Amino acid sequence: MRYAIIGAGLAGLVAAVEIRRADPDAHIDVLEAEDRIGGKLFTVPFESGPTDMGAEAFLARRQDAVEYVASLGLGDELVHPSGLRSLVYSGGTVHDLPAGGVMGIPATSAPVAHLVSTDTAARIDAEGDQDSIPWQVGGDMSVGRLVRERYGDEVADRVVSALLGGVYSCQADDLGIRATIPQLAVALDELAEAGEKVTLSGAVARCEAARPTPAPGAVPAPVFATFRGGYAQFYEALAEASGADIHLDAFVSGITRGVGGFTITGGGEGTYDRVLLATPAPTTAMLLRQLVPAAAEALKAVKLASSAVVGMKFDSAEGLPENSGILVAADEPEVQAKAFTLSSKKWPHLGERGGALVRASFGRFGDDAIVRADEDALVDWALDDLETLTGFDGRAAGLAEIYVQRWFGGLPRYDETHLATVDTVRTALTDAPGIDVTGAWTGGVGVPAVIADARAAATRLLG
Numbered sequence: 001m002r003y004a005i006i007g008a009g010l011a012g013l014v015a016a017v018e019i020r021r022a023d024p025d026a027h028i029d030v031l032e033a034e035d036r037i038g039g040k041l042f043t044v045p046f047e048s049g050p051t052d053m054g055a056e057a058f059l060a061r062r063q064d065a066v067e068y069v070a071s072l073g074l075g076d077e078l079v080h081p082s083g084l085r086s087l088v089y090s091g092g093t094v095h096d097l098p099a100g101g102v103m104g105i106p107a108t109s110a111p112v113a114h115l116v117s118t119d120t121a122a123r124i125d126a127e128g129d130q131d132s133i134p135w136q137v138g139g140d141m142s143v144g145r146l147v148r149e150r151y152g153d154e155v156a157d158r159v160v161s162a163l164l165g166g167v168y169s170c171q172a173d174d175l176g177i178r179a180t181i182p183q184l185a186v187a188l189d190e191l192a193e194a195g196e197k198v199t200l201s202g203a204v205a206r207c208e209a210a211r212p213t214p215a216p217g218a219v220p221a222p223v224f225a226t227f228r229g230g231y232a233q234f235y236e237a238l239a240e241a242s243g244a245d246i247h248l249d250a251f252v253s254g255i256t257r258g259v260g261g262f263t264i265t266g267g268g269e270g271t272y273d274r275v276l277l278a279t280p281a282p283t284t285a286m287l288l289r290q291l292v293p294a295a296a297e298a299l300k301a302v303k304l305a306s307s308a309v310v311g312m313k314f315d316s317a318e319g320l321p322e323n324s325g326i327l328v329a330a331d332e333p334e335v336q337a338k339a340f341t342l343s344s345k346k347w348p349h350l351g352e353r354g355g356a357l358v359r360a361s362f363g364r365f366g367d368d369a370i371v372r373a374d375e376d377a378l379v380d381w382a383l384d385d386l387e388t389l390t391g392f393d394g395r396a397a398g399l400a401e402i403y404v405q406r407w408f409g410g411l412p413r414y415d416e417t418h419l420a421t422v423d424t425v426r427t428a429l430t431d432a433p434g435i436d437v438t439g440a441w442t443g444g445v446g447v448p449a450v451i452a453d454a455r456a457a458a459t460r461l462l463g
C-alpha cells in the first residue's frame, strides 16, 4: 500500500508512525513544503543549548500523550516545570494569576478581587440574580460575549483573554466556549437540562465541584512536561520511527484522483492508494477544492491567528523575578508583548545552563501588523516590555543570544462555529474514500490533542 502524507508537522509525523506500526511494509511518502520537519515544533540550537521557538511544553495530565512519548523510547527525556507561579500584568503592575475557576473565570469575586474594580467584584457576586442565560443545550457562544455580558469587560480582558491568549493567540471574544472550555459548556448544558436558572457563576461552581479532591498528603502530578533536549527530540524520533521517505521543499499544490490512485502535484512519485492531509486549514481547503468541494467550502470559515516569539539568552538572571511567566492583560495598550515565559525559571533543566532564558510572545488574532514588525523592533519591544513588567534590564544583563521566530497563521481560531465546521468537513469526507485530514484545526491545538487526532485519522485511513 502506498501512502502520501502532506505536511511533516506533528500531525503528519505521528500519522506516519501510526501507519508504519500497523503496516510495516507500507510505502510512506511525507511531503513537506519547508526545508525542515516539525512545523510549529521548532528547536533552535542556541549556543547555550537547544531552545524551543514554537511549542515549549504539553499538558502532561494527558496520560495518552505521555504514554505515546514513552512508546518512542523518550519517556526518560521528559522533564517537568519548577512549579513557580505565573503572574498577570494589569493596571500597570504584576499580580498573582487567579487560582480556581475555569480559565480564569471565577464563581465568586474572591479569586479576581485583586485585579478588578469593586463595582466589577460586586457584579460578579450578584450575577446569580441576573436573568437566566438564554442557553440552548448543545449550543455555543463566544467566551468573551458570555463573560462580558455577565461579569463585565475587566474579567474578560484582564483575566480570561490573558489566559486564553497564551494558548490560542486569540482574545476571549474570538473563541467558542465548547471548543476552548468544554467543561463550562457541559455545565451550562446541565443547568439548562435540569431546568435550573443558567448563570455563569453557577456553571463555574459546578465545574469546580466536579474536580476530584486530592487525597490528603498526595503529591500532585505535574501538569506540564517538555523534552530535555527540546521538541526536536520528539519530531526527530517520530521521523525515524515512521521509516517514511520524507521529502523536504516539496510544496504540494494539487491532488487528483485517477484510475491508478491519487496523484500529487508538487511532490511524490507515481500514484498513491491513500492520502492524508496534515496541513493547516487554508492549505487543506485548497487541496480539497477539486476532490471534496463541500469540505473545501466549509474550511473557508477557519481563520488563523499569527504570533511571533523572541527568544533571549542573558548572561545574568539577577533581578528576574522567581516566577514561571507573566501574561499581559488585553487592556494594556502600552505593552506590545502578550506574554513572557521566564524559561530558565520555569524549567529547572534550562536554569542549569546559567544566566537567564526568556521567551517573549507577541500577536493576537486580527493583529498581524505586530508580527510583521521588523526584527529590531520586536527585540526592542521584548526588552522594553520585560523591563516594564519586571524591572529586569535585559540590555544591562548582557544579551548573549537572540532568535526571532514569526508564526504567520500559527494557530487556527476555535470560534463558536469551529466545531460545526469540523463536523461538516468530516461528513463531506465520508464520500471520499482513501483521503482524510488531521492537524491542529481538527481536534484541538495542544500537542496531546494533535497526537490523538493524527492517530485516529491514520487508523481511519488504514481502514
Ligand SMILES: Cc1cc2nc3c(=O)[nH]c(=O)nc-3n(C[C@H](O)[C@H](O)[C@H](O)COP(=O)(O)OP(=O)(O)OC[C@H]3O[C@@H](n4cnc5c(N)ncnc54)[C@H](O)[C@@H]3O)c2cc1C
Pocket (backbone or CB within 6 Å): 006, 007, 008, 009, 010, 011, 012, 031, 032, 033, 034, 037, 038, 039, 040, 041, 053, 054, 055, 056, 057, 058, 059, 250, 251, 252, 253, 278, 279, 280, 283, 307, 309, 407, 410, 411, 438, 439, 440, 441, 444, 445, 446, 447, 448, 450
Ligand atoms: C508559537 C506557538 C506556541 C505553541 N505552544 C504550544 C505549547 O507550549 N504546548 C502545546 O501543546 N501546543 C503549543 N502550540 C500548538 C502546537 O504546537 C501546534 O498546534 C501543533 O504543533 C500543530 O501541528 P500540526 O502538525 O497540526 O501543524 P503544523 O505544525 O502547522 O504542520 C503542518 C505542516 O504542513 C506543512 N505544509 C503546509 N502547506 C503545505 C503544502 N502545500 N505542501 C506541503 N507541506 C505543507 C507545513 O510547512 C508544516 O510543516 C503552539 C503553537 C505555536 C504557533
